[in-house]
Amino acid sequence: MSAPAGDSVHPQAPRALLLHADDNVLVCVQALHRGDRVLVGEEAIDVLDDIAVGHKLARRAIAAGEKVFRYGAPIGSATQAIQRGAHVHLHNLKSDHISSHSRSVTNER
Numbered sequence: 001m002s003a004p005a006g007d008s009v010h011p012q013a014p015r016a017l018l019l020h021a022d023d024n025v026l027v028c029v030q031a032l033h034r035g036d037r038v039l040v041g042e043e044a045i046d047v048l049d050d051i052a053v054g055h056k057l058a059r060r061a062i063a064a065g066e067k068v069f070r071y072g073a074p075i076g077s078a079t080q081a082i083q084r085g086a087h088v089h090l091h092n093l094k095s096d097h098i099s100s101h102s103r104s105v106t107n108e109r
Contacts, residue, residue: 016040016057020072025056025088027070032057049087056088068093 016026016038026040028051036047038057051057056070062082067074076095082088 018059019070022072023069024059024062024066025068025070026059028053028055028057046085048083048085051087056093058082058084058086058088060084062088067096 013030015030015032015036016028018026018040026038026045031053032038032047032051034047034049038045038047040059045057045059047057056068061084062068062078064078064081066078068076068078068088074096076093076097078088078092079094080092082092086092
């Protein structure tokens with residue numbers, strides 16, 4: 001079952017969600033800012049970067065090449081070491097399923 005992650009001022013107000021107990025990332029339901037603290041149960045995570053709604057926050061340190069889990073399933077691999085509390089997104093995560101996924105656009109036809 002998922003567990004809400006609140007902040008120290010409003011512990012019941014979820015700011016990020018743990019979707020599965022095996023996940024190593026949380027999904028932000030509110031914008032987070034560097035220096036914020038998010039609570040997951042009794043565990044406090046200090047936010048290292050500004051993170052937009054819908055993006056991921058590292059629940060723990062993730063090694064380069066390690067699988068990133070959301071919903072209890074791997075969604076990709078870390079392309080570099082990711083610190084606990086850091087933003088997890090395209091700059092440090094690659095899909096293991098869609099090798100061509102990229103934000104870059106080309107005009108080649």
